[in-house]
Amino acid sequence: MYTVSLYMSAPGGAALGHYVLVTIGYTCELGPETITIELNLVDQGIIMETYPLLCMAGTSVTLTTAYEGGATNDPYNISARIVQMP
DSSP states (O other): OEEEEEEEEEOOOOOTTOEEEEEEEEEETTEEEEEEEEEESSSOEEEEEEEEEOOOTTOOOEEEEEEESSOSOOOOEEEEEEEEOO
């Protein structure tokens, strides 16, 4: 069992179509699973999420980010913590 806590924020003001995608991947008893969270950089906003993940033994938990948009200087914050539960 793992817990993934995710915090994302953006002050807004980016051009239309600019966003950041966070993808969490793991394997459970049903097979590979993916959780995708989108942070819109156009509007000011905060996303706070916590996911309890019941993973198969020996699986890895991955967290990746991808920036989508034209400019590369849109401000945003991402903080993530992955904790293995006893």
